[in-house]
Amino acid sequence: MLEITTTRHNHLIDPILHAWNWEIPVYLFLGGLVAGMMIISGYFLFKERVKEDNCSCFYLPMISFVLLSLGMSALFLDLEHKLFVWRLYTTFQITSPMSWGAWILILVYPALIANILIRPPKFIANKIPKLAEVSQKLIEHKWAVKNIGVVNMLLGGMVGMYTGILLSSLGARPLWSTSVLWLLFLISGLSGAAAFVHLIAKNVYERELLAKSDNAFLIIELFVIAMMIIGLVTSSKSHMAAAHLLLNGPFASVFWIFVIALGIVIPLYIQLLAVNHKIKHTPIAPIMVIIGGLILRFVIVAAGQHSHWF
Amino acid sequence: MARFGMVIDTRKCVGCTDCVIACETENDVPNGFARDWIVQISNGKFPNAQVEILSERCNHCSDAPCVTTCPTGASHYHDIGGIVLVNHDECIGCKACIESCPYGARFVHPEGYVDKCTFCVHRVEEGLDPACVSVCPTHCMHFGDFDDPNSEVSKLLQSRKHHSLLPEAGTTPNIYYLT
Numbered sequence: 001m002l003e004i005t006t007t008r009h010n011h012l013i014d015p016i017l018h019a020w021n022w023e024i025p026v027y028l029f030l031g032g033l034v035a036g037m038m039i040i041s042g043y044f045l046f047k048e049r050v051k052e053d054n055c056s057c058f059y060l061p062m063i064s065f066v067l068l069s070l071g072m073s074a075l076f077l078d079l080e081h082k083l084f085v086w087r088l089y090t091t092f093q094i095t096s097p098m099s100w101g102a103w104i105l106i107l108v109y110p111a112l113i114a115n116i117l118i119r120p121p122k123f124i125a126n127k128i129p130k131l132a133e134v135s136q137k138l139i140e141h142k143w144a145v146k147n148i149g150v151v152n153m154l155l156g157g158m159v160g161m162y163t164g165i166l167l168s169s170l171g172a173r174p175l176w177s178t179s180v181l182w183l184l185f186l187i188s189g190l191s192g193a194a195a196f197v198h199l200i201a202k203n204v205y206e207r208e209l210l211a212k213s214d215n216a217f218l219i220i221e222l223f224v225i226a227m228m229i230i231g232l233v234t235s236s237k238s239h240m241a242a243a244h245l246l247l248n249g250p251f252a253s254v255f256w257i258f259v260i261a262l263g264i265v266i267p268l269y270i271q272l273l274a275v276n277h278k279i280k281h282t283p284i285a286p287i288m289v290i291i292g293g294l295i296l297r298f299v300i301v302a303a304g305q306h307s308h309w310f
Numbered sequence: 311m312a313r314f315g316m317v318i319d320t321r322k323c324v325g326c327t328d329c330v331i332a333c334e335t336e337n338d339v340p341n342g343f344a345r346d347w348i349v350q351i352s353n354g355k356f357p358n359a360q361v362e363i364l365s366e367r368c369n370h371c372s373d374a375p376c377v378t379t380c381p382t383g384a385s386h387y388h389d390i391g392g393i394v395l396v397n398h399d400e401c402i403g404c405k406a407c408i409e410s411c412p413y414g415a416r417f418v419h420p421e422g423y424v425d426k427c428t429f430c431v432h433r434v435e436e437g438l439d440p441a442c443v444s445v446c447p448t449h450c451m452h453f454g455d456f457d458d459p460n461s462e463v464s465k466l467l468q469s470r471k472h473h474s475l476l477p478e479a480g481t482t483p484n485i486y487y488l489t
Contacts (some may be wrong), residue, residue: 001352001353001354001355002351002352002353003351003352003353004349004350004351004352005349005350005352006347006348006349006350007327007330007344007347007348007349008344008347008348008349008366008414009342009344010343010344010414010417011342011343011417011418012405012408012417012418013408013414013416013417014414017408017409017414019405019408019409019418020405020409078404078405079402079403079404080402080403080404080405080418080422080423080424081401081402081403081422081423082402082403082422084382084399084400084401084402084403084422085402087382087384087400087401087402088381088382088402090382091382091383093380093381093382093383095378095379096378096379096380096381096406097379098379098381098404098406099381099382101381102381169379169410170375170379170406170409170410171375171410171412171479171480172375172409172410172411172412172479173409236478305409308412308414309412309476309478309479
């Protein structure tokens with residue numbers, strides 16, 4: 001018999017660590033979604049789809065801009081010492097993923113703005129007529145558009161990876177201490193973004209392409225989740241216990257039902273039927289993928305804080 | 311360079327919590343929070359039962375994950391003895407250090423910054439022991455420099471069996487428990 005008693009009780013830590021609340025999963029989800037949209041938009045720019053009048057690369061950066069700002073606001077809400085947030089930008093801590101993330105996000109905004117400038121939304125262009133000239137000059141220079149696309153893809157990839165590395169660098173939480181978490185969050189971000197663009201795209205070719213891409217991302221995501229769990233259950237006792245939180249522990253029902261079944265497998269089945277022209281495209285599948293991506297972040301953040309060394 | 315740490319004799323510790331009270335008093339720890347605490351581990355069944363009482367706190371690790379994950383440099387090693395400290399004016403309260411600490415030694419102070427044991431650095435700078443060590447009625451706690459082979463703590467480690475907490479977490483903790 002082993003019995004442990006302690007006199008300690010620190011708020012947010014005892015009896016179970018709960019220092020990060022809803023703000024962090026929302027931030028990670030929106031960060032991943034924006035990362036995916038930057039990669040998709042950047043790819044379309046690189047492929048010179050600016051010739052198409054209804055290319056999604058014209059409105060995705062504006063949506064990304066808003067969603068990223070919402071994500072950053074969630075992160076700001078999580079800070080306990082809010083008035084000192086500017087301290088993030090007085091230093092660069094090379095070993096801290098959060099410091100990397102803060103500086104990467106500073107680079108992301110100019111990249112998004114450059115993408116927006118290729119064709120500014122009407123409500124902005126009407127107020128600042130000069131933007132039309134900038135837009136015209138950019139479109140005349142193919143290399144500039146292509147480079148904006150490449151930069152967006154690169155920064156999108158970095159943001160997507162960062163959302164996973166932020167957690168996996170915290171070795172005290174065995175569930176996060178896995179080398180594939182960055183890949184899981186990147187793929188999940190791409191999948192959510194592909195679903196989102198599939199949902200709102202006006203261009204039929206893009207809608208079809210992104211439905212097919214989303215199917216590939218969902219299959220890869222399932223594979224990465226399997227790799228992550230196999231890695232955990234074949235590791236130390238603490239890591240095995242962390243995996244069991246998802247497999248058959250307190251987070252199992254949410255994980256299996258909302259993340260795996262409703263968030264990946266069922267929408268994948270629906271979209272496979274749709275791209276093979278067995279059924280019509282439906283908005284239900286991409287909505288399920290997007291909500292599944294959000295719940296994945298909630299489950300991973302909550303279960304990770306539940307996991308500990310022993 | 312010095313490497314400050316503690317050696318705590320679990321055979322002498324009776325879990326009186328004097329160290330906890332001394333810390334709260336010395337460092338004005340807010341109500342409901344604790345920089346140090348007592349853990350009692352009971353193992354086995356009578357007549358083969360064992361009890362170990364541990365006075366725990368921040369382990370002032372030599373490879374402190376809280377220092378490496380801090381995005382502003384607020385968590386840092388002090389010049390004196392590698393004591394791990396938090397600069398309140400640099401801390402943004404992101405709680406990455408809390409998540410990265412395998413010992414659960416850090417908490418958010420009601421004023422917003424992250425707080426934890428400082429080894430009573432203000433006393434150590436004056437050549438005194440931390441408050442918890444100085445009040446211990448059974449003299450089970452010892453504070454000193456592990457890099458000095460002639461220090462009391464180094465000699466205790468040479469002469470007695472000991473263990474640290476969660477060495478497998480790879481943080482190189484600087485608190486040892488004599489068994």
